[in-house]
Amino acid sequence: SYVLTQPPSVSVAPGQTARITCGGNNIGSKSVHWYQQKPGQAPVLVVYDDSDRPSGIPERFSGSNSGNTATLTISRVEAGDEADYYCQVWDSSSDPRGVFGGGTKLTVL
C-alpha cells in the first residue's frame, strides 16, 4: 500500500516561513491535500489538489508537489498556525483508498 512520510515536528519563529514535507513514491503524479488540526478540533482542509486553497484559507498557506516530495508552505507564520498538519492522497489502485501521512506538529516558537 502507498505510504506517506512526514517529519514528526517542525519549529519556526513568528513571521518566518514554515515548510512541511510529505514524501511518497512518485507523489508528484498524485494530487496531494493538506489538513490542519488544532487540539480538540476536527481537521480542516487548508490546501487541495497540490496548491489550491479552499475559500476562507489565508493566502499564507500554499502547496507544491514534484517528484517524491510535496510541500506545504506557511508564510509569515502566526501563533494561531500552531497545529498538527496532515498530508493525504487518494490511492487509486485496484483497491482505492485514502492515505494520510503520519502528521507534523508545527510549533511556533
Added chain:
Amino acid sequence: EVQLVESGGGLVQPGRSLRLSCAASGFTFDDYAMHWVRQAPGKGLEWVSGISWNSGSIGYADSVKGRFTISRDNAKNSLYLQMNSLRAEDTALYYCAKGTLRAGYFDYWGQGTLVTVSS
C-alpha cells in the same frame, strides 16, 4: 452551511458491535461520496471507509475489512458505519467526512464520535 453530526459512539466490550451514524445537512447529500476517518488517542488520522454517492463503490482500510460495513440512506441524508467484532485497537474518535465531486479529498468534517473498546 454544511453540517455533519456523528452519533452512536460509546464504551463497548471487545468482540461486540456498534453502529455509528452521521446526519448531514447544508448540501445535496446524494451528490457526494462520504467517508469515515478515525483518530486513535494521541495518534494520527486513518481513513476507514468510503462510499460513493449511489453506494455503487465502497472501500475499506485493510484494518477493518470484513468487520466494518459502510452504508448510506440518501432519503435520510445519513451515513452509517456498522462495526462488528470490535477490538481494542478500534478505540478512536470517528469522524464523518464529506467527499468531493472529484474523488480524492475531504472538504468538511464532523466533530467526531468516540468509540472505546474495553472490557
